[in-house]
Amino acid sequence: MEKAWLFFNWASRLKGFKHDQYTYTTMLDIFGEAGRVSSMKHVFQQMQEKGIKIDSVTYTSMMHWLSSSRNVDEAIELWEEMKSKGCHPTVVSYTAYIKILFDNHKVKEATDVYKEMLNSGCAPNCHTTRY
Numbered sequence: 001m002e003k004a005w006l007f008f009n010w011a012s013r014l015k016g017f018k019h020d021q022y023t024y025t026t027m028l029d030i031f032g033e034a035g036r037v038s039s040m041k042h043v044f045q046q047m048q049e050k051g052i053k054i055d056s057v058t059y060t061s062m063m064h065w066l067s068s069s070r071n072v073d074e075a076i077e078l079w080e081e082m083k084s085k086g087c088h089p090t091v092v093s094y095t096a097y098i099k100i101l102f103d104n105h106k107v108k109e110a111t112d113v114y115k116e117m118l119n120s121g122c123a124p125n126c127h128t129t130r131y
Helices: 002-012 021-033 037-050 056-068 072-084 091-103 107-119
Strands: none
Touching: 002 021, 021 037, 021 056, 037 056, 056 072, 056 091, 072 091, 091 107
16 A cells, blocks of 8 residues: 555656546545545545546545445535535445445435435446345
8 A cells, every 4th residue: 555655646746647536546445445544535635636526436435435434424424525516426326325324224314315316317236226
């Protein structure tokens, strides 16, 4: 993880190279998997400050790692932020969020999100319906 961060920073100083949403999200995932939530949040904040596009993949990843580290309320806030910024959830986003809610005994909220997903025209997949 440290080597990945060093490489990430080294690459950002290369002439003609610019990180994009994919490289930022990958770095965010590396920190999330390592349980380094504050570092993950720092990368997310850098994305926002530098105007890097934050899509549903990035939001979903953040929500997953936040909930994995028991920051469920922050994951819920991020879901609301994602939608308020006009970033439309995908079936993967909906499924991940529903799982977060179910895993934390928020059955009514999960059911409401499932109904929202259907009403938005987003069809569930085999992973969505197993919760």
